[in-house]
Amino acid sequence: MDTGILLESGTNELEILEFTIGNNHYGINVAKVKEILPYTLPTPIPNANVCVEGIFMPRDTIISIVNLAKALGLPDSNDQSKDMYILTNFNKLNAAFHVHTVVGIHRVSWEAIIKPDATISSAGSGVATGIIKLEDKLIIILDFEKIITDINPETGLKVSDISHLMDRKRNDTPILIAEDSGLLSKLITECLHKAGYSNIINTSNGREAYDKLLEYKASGNLDEKVRCVITDIEMPQMDGHHLTKLIKEDSVLQKIPVIIFSSLITEEMKRKGNLLGADMQMSKPEIGSLVEAIDKLIGVKKI
Template identity: 70%
Template sequence: METGILLESGTNELEILEFKVGNNYYGINVAKVKEILPYTKPTPIPNSHECIEGIFMPRDLIISVIDLAKNLRLSNSDNLNSDMYIVTNFNKIHTAFHVHSVVGIHRVSWADIITPDDTISSAGSGVATGIIKLEDRLIIILDFEKIVSEISPETGLKVSDIDKLGARTRNNIPILIAEDSPLLSKLITECLVKAGYTNVTVKQNGQEAWDTIKEYHKKGSLEGEIELVITDIEMPQMDGHRLTKLIKDEPDLRHIPVVIFSSLVNDEMKRKGELLGADAQLSKPEIGQLVRAVDELVKLSN
């Protein structure tokens, strides 16, 4: 899929692909979508996870199929002839999601995406990352990374990589993290602390992080409070690309290293991050590489 929004930088906008499973409306960031294909019955795989419907092979790539209705505990399709595959690529993995219909693509601002409260998505347990009100319906943005990692845990954050780094010395450099997933922000913080970086502050999205940076800057205490920023890309209110642009466009702030740590880091998104001035960009499973990147940036700033 080719969409113009991916070529723009720091607009705080995205395109959402809306689709249906059962009678419910859901969404996925178009940046994760490789293509949309008509449903064909996949080849079953013995002893696989109950939500893995099987595999299929469009062109030269074998792709696992996740039955999204089963994963979300919804009814099966009434008419397989109208069903579709949404083929995705994130965390360096291709996955196909079996959905019941595709509605269309909408361009929206991250500021218009509502963060689910704890009644909908308690820390680490829900699969809704945001909600959009569009005309007469609510579209739920699903946490596809979480869905995949729960089915295949080895695709998630590789926390064991920290142990391979060996003995580490303590470093009190103040690091600000912008990450909307409570589970991931907890894991990233724990990994950084284990790697010796003990002065870590976490904000739930780019807007909160930017407000914090502005507050310290206004007080004249920025140097002692924030000396490196790690940001996700996909976040309600303000995404990581917009946050990066705001930091790098401000003469008094652009010296702060910004590391983009996201499941969306691919060649196209890397080009976008480079244009915005990101100092490093890493794919989310590679927590060991994140620590190495922080090591290098800290070394350069000293």
Template identity: 60%
Template structure:
């Protein structure tokens, strides 16, 4: 049995800071994933093993003539898996233009909530599962860790997060002092973005870890007398972030006359057809899938002039 999440009738208005969260269980612990990342839910089938593959990979799974890599999520999170084949499921995801099947013990259900309800994991949380979480939320008395699936895939293939090799292909570039604000909740990806953009000549970067921090920083710049094009020239934002997501940040910027002519680029693993429509309706100047760091640099060049 397969459940196509895209046809459940669940639609969210753009820029409301809401998300749909699928709750599931691995090793007795409750986790969550943004429904926007999910293609479908399928009953578990034993995959075909791949020789000499990464330890997280169970094998390949082939529903509907589509070849998909199956990931043992319990192993990736470093927790023991429960032995209950009757409830095992695949969560088939589609982000960063890659389809992946994550093997879980049980799917619980879908919850609607606000990104404001989600808090960033404390830095003292050091287990593998906690280290792979982008946020923590409490629903019906249960603490649910919202997992960073991009981080898990990047541990298998680093180029799935950012194709950093694309920066070297751009060749030697001049330095630019234009100020660019980055909103990215993954500390690992934020550092990689800073490094890549700096190598591409954009060295005047303002890093923030979510949309709320970014919005406060933008207001501070303007309140201190800053000008668009001089003290801030561009915003690059992820979509999926605790406290405030990228679509809400985009809406706030585009609805505020103080930020007229400030380009906003959506740079996210969630850029698909539906998300492109939402981003366009909110006024995004460009939308790029997260691995495409080389195209991001070219888009910055185009929007603000190298």
């Protein structure tokens, strides 16, 4: 797939690849997509998870195939002649998703993405991260990280990475987190608590985080309110790149260290984050590295 379609950072826009499972329309951020290939019969793997169809080997790389219909509890395709594989890379993991048709790519603003309410996506259980209305249809953006983690929990947040940090002294340094996943926000907060950081402010997207920072700035005691920002990239209303851009363009807020903690950390994304002024960037499974980054940034930057 031509990754040249990817937008420059900080515009608060994204490209969504629309595809179908049966009559349902779904979406994935183009930044996660490496390639789209026609369906070929996979090689089955004995005793694999029921959602794993098997493996195939494009470009001399063995890739596991997830049957997305099974993962979503929907019927399999009746006609595989139009079926496709969406090859992805996120959290430093390559995976292919078997879908029924690929419709096309849409450029949208994060502000146009509606976050599902608790009836659709309660923390820890739902796989919908956002909904877009385009013309006469609704496109559901799926949480591919959760789908993969449900199949293999080892691909998720590596909480064991902070086991050696649990005897540290309590630290009241205020840290603001922008993370739209309720489950991940809770896990990150629990991990930081175990590592000694007890003063955590949680927000559910970049817009909410930025409004909180402006509120702290107006109060005149910003230094006492927040000393570090941790942000995801993919979030409704305002993404983490746009949040980073706004912080680093503000003469008062720019002294706050910003850590981008996302499943989308690739060399291309690191380049974009660096251009926006992010102080550090790391992939979501690396919770131990996140704690080390906070230690370093708070220790080095006197704000």
